Amino acid sequence: MDDRIRRNMPLFSMSIVGELTGLSARQIRYYEEHHLVTPERSKGNRRLFSFNDVERLLEIKALLDKGVNLAGIQHVLGMKQQEELTSASVSDTQSPETEYRKPDLSDDELRKLLKQGLFDAGKHGKTSIIQGELSRFFH
DNA sequence: GTTCTTACA
DNA sequence: TGTAAGTA
Numbered sequence: 001m002d003d004r005i006r007r008n009m010p011l012f013s014m015s016i017v018g019e020l021t022g023l024s025a026r027q028i029r030y031y032e033e034h035h036l037v038t039p040e041r042s043k044g045n046r047r048l049f050s051f052n053d054v055e056r057l058l059e060i061k062a063l064l065d066k067g068v069n070l071a072g073i074q075h076v077l078g079m080k081q082q083e084e085l086t087s088a089s090v091s092d093t094q095s096p097e098t099e100y101r102k103p104d105l106s107d108d109e110l111r112k113l114l115k116q117g118l119f120d121a122g123k124h125g126k127t128s129i130i131q132g133e134l135s136r137f138f139h
Numbered sequence: 140g141t142t143c144t145t146a147c148a
Numbered sequence: 149t150g151t152a153a154g155t156a
Contacts, residue, residue: 014142025142026149044156046142 010040010048017049021057028057034070036060036077 014025021028031037032047037056039047049057056077063073 024149026151029143030149044142045144046156 007051009050010042011051012049012054014047014049017054017057020054021061023057023061031057031060031070034074036070036073 012020014028017023017028018025023031028037029047032039037049037053037060039049039053042048059077060073063076068076
């Protein structure tokens, strides 16, 4: 169960993460500014990334390739975070009668939607979902 | 030598 | 986003 701890353990340097994700240091720092990732800091103020951070960055990269902008990515990641918290607080303390709700849309579902052609709207309309209005699908 | 911040293109 | 400058 301390697997969660291990995944959030600050281990990787900027250069390593860049190598692992294929993202430039500039990009990674930029995403941090926008709260897409929140790596720890060493005493020397050096960034220390965890496995979770790396995975997160890989997702960001994937979404970026699909044409999703920062606003859209923030929505996706924000939702995923809530999902993690929800499942984490429930998994261990689960009584047969306990009721709880998961997020309306899973990131998998969202990914499927994005894959299908939500972004095609952008090629036709002016401001596609990808240009920031992803929140419309979370009502 | 690597990473950080700030700032300009 | 890339890159330069000045640090830590």
